[in-house]
Amino acid sequence: MPAPVSQTFxxxxxxxxxxPLSPSVKSITLSFVAKNAGPGPRQFLRHHAPALAYANPLLPxxxxxxxxPRSKDQDPSSPHREAVKLGRWGGVADGLQLGKGNVPGGEMVVExxxxxxxxxxxxxLSGxxxxxQLLAIALEKKVPRVAGSEVDKEALRS
Structure with a gap:
């Protein structure tokens, strides 16, 4: 029976x-409301972020x-209190006007x-x-193989 660590890897x-993402990707920042928001960011963190981090160990x-921000126990001077009214946080609009009382949808910034x-x-969005969406803008483009290359010859011999 394989060890749990080997199963994890x-x-x-x-x-x-x-x-592997493109080497031109500098960093990825995922921002979302921790509770009462859509499940997509949490699904992404649970199911996809660990493998993405494993495949790209140098990528922050x-x-x-x-x-x-709707929580009553929040500090009234918190900058997040106005996020719901504005439909944004951190000064970056998320593109959706959710209206008063709704939670901003979240965003991923790829630098x-x-x-x-x-x-x-x-x-x-789901996870x-x-x-x-991330892979569409940040996936490393593979160089197509040239027919007759050494790699193709090795594959034919096997």
Whole structure:
């Protein structure tokens, strides 16, 4: 029977998110309201972020869990209190006007070394859809193999 550690590493290697991102990706920051928000960011953190971090060990992935701004026990001087009214937090609009009393949907900011940062709104997305959006902008492009290369010859011999 395999050891639990080897099972964990096998699961990380075989996960759908276990893909190397482009070296031009500088960092990823995920911001969302910790409670009472959509399940997408939490699904992404639970199912995809560990494999993504395993496949990209040098990539900083920051998680910002924002307290629910509607909570009555919040400090009245907290900058998050006005986030619900404005439909944003941190000075960055999330693109949705949710109205008074609703929770902002969340966002993922992908920073690049050689390009401007891209902000992905996360409202109404599942964990898999968040991963798909991230991979669409940050996945390392594979160079197609040239027919007749040494790698192809080795594959034919096996």
């Amino acid at each position: 096998a699961a990380l290697r075989s996960a759908t998110a276990s893909l 992935i920051a998680i910002r869990r924002i307290p629910d 690049f070394h050689n390009a401007p940062a891209q902000t992905l709104p996360l409202a109404h 898999q859809q968040i991963l798909d």
